[in-house]
Amino acid sequence: MRFALGIEYDGSQYCGWQRQNNVVSVQETLEKALSKIANEPINVICAGRTDTGVSATNQVVHFDTHNVRKEVAWTLGVNTHLPKDIAVTWVKAVDETFHARFGATSRRYRYIIYNNPLRPAIFSTGLTFNHYPLDEKLMHKAAQFLVGEHDFTSFRTVHCQAPSAVRTIEHCQVSRQGNYLCIDVKGNAFLHHMIRNIAGSLMRVGRGQEEVEWIAEVLAAKNRCLAGVTAPANGLYFVDVTYPEKYQLPSSPLGPIFFN
Structure with a gap:
């Protein structure tokens, strides 16, 4: 199955989104949490890679897994394994045509x-x-x-x-x-x-x-x-990424905090 996830994070303590050797990245931290819930290695692809210190209110990623889990496991369950400055905000099952990076308009x-x-x-x-x-x-x-x-x-x-x-x-x-x-x-x-x-x-x-x-x-x-x-x-x-309407992904306030 393929899932799309909404992610928000405070990037001030991370060396950017992308997984790198010998530094802490948002991608690696998220993948470790997802892998614990999936009970198998999970690799994620994001809509837009952010640099060191950059944050996100509406990052979108997708990942594939062989194991069936309830949607609550991919949200509340994953969040229990994430540090307080990274959080899953929504999850949606998508078909294999969805691609977080290349499908973004x-x-x-x-x-x-x-x-x-x-x-x-x-x-x-x-x-x-x-x-x-x-x-x-x-x-x-x-x-x-x-x-x-x-x-x-x-x-x-x-x-x-x-x-x-x-x-x-x-x-x-x-x-x-x-x-x-x-x-x-x-x-x-x-x-x-x-x-x-x-x-x-x-x-x-x-x-x-x-x-x-x-x-x-x-x-x-x-x-x-x-x-x-x-x-x-x-x-x-x-703060936002747009995809074709056929995927019907959830929408969230753009943020941060007080900006509409």
Whole structure:
């Protein structure tokens, strides 16, 4: 049987999603918990691999198993074997055509910034802190240059191994709730550090260091050296992934916490 799982995790204590030697990853931790319930080795495939320190509110994975278990075993049962910063949020049996990664039609991330002269204490590991005043309206205006199909070479790390830098962004919105800014980006796929590099560049615009049109110039230049610095990993969340309606997967609030 094949199952799809909804997963959320606080990535601050993990070296990213992907299983690696000699470090703790979200994937390895989840697979160990699933294997205990299945009583056989379980390998999972995720919708979008996240980097060190990056969190998720709606990660989707799939796995295959030969053993029959009640759905509650894959949720409550697995959660008893997981640390408190990783949790299964839903499970659904799917047919063999479902693939968490290759079947996804879009992915969505949110980058959360605490914008205040003084640092926060509560939720401090789940956001990035910027003490300079940021104009979210200018940031939103600049972000619209990124919408559509573009070559995002200027916004990917030099170590990115993707054969093409062309991606399609459906929306890139910047909003504020009190001291919290949210950069909300949805697209078909993303390059290594792409969201964090976009966030770092938009913060330059919000701070008044660059004009709104600067984002368009950086995008057209296809030169990583011209964009802003890479924003910290804490504050970045994988919040949603879209699949064809025929799978009828459960939906959950995007988060994190107070963002609708």
